[in-house]
Amino acid sequence: MIKGLGDIGDLSKMMQAAQEMQSKMTELQEGLSRLTVTGESGGGLVRAxxxxxxxxxxxxxxPSIFVPSEKEVVEDLILAAIKDAQRRANDRAAEEMARLTREMGLPADMKLPF
Known part of the structure; x- marks a missing residue:
């Protein structure tokens, strides 16, 4: 606390911490755009x-799965690979968010952004 300013010093620290958190959140969001994950299905026949x-x-x-009679199977494999990639993306984003909260000394179960 800044001497002679009462609780204003604590408020200043809180504002500074909030600005730091906002900066780190922006940095994290930009980082998530650069991180990639790959989902697959059919034992790797389709990768997203x-x-x-x-x-x-x-x-x-x-290309081995392009058989006209297997059209529905191919479509299912594509959807499964995309869903797997999306699940992995969500998991990776959650890992990065947990890392950020740990680094900032916040409770592990705290949901960011607020």
Whole structure:
């Protein structure tokens, strides 16, 4: 606390901490856009890549599954790979958020952003 200012010094510290947290959250969000995860299905026959924010960035399909009679199977594999990538993206984002809260000394179960 700043001497002679009463609780204003504590408020100043709180504001500074809030600004630091906002800066770290912005940095984290930008970092999640650069981190990628890959989901797959069919033993790797279909692979979907997404950012840790969940944005699909690539889709790889093994040519061996392009058989006209297997159209529905291929569609199911594509959806499964995309869902797997999205799940992995959510998990990675949660890991990064937990890391940030630990670094800032916040409770592990605190939900950010508020």
């Amino acid at each position: 890549t997404a950012t840790a924010k969940g944005e699909l960035t690539a889709l790889e399909i093994d």
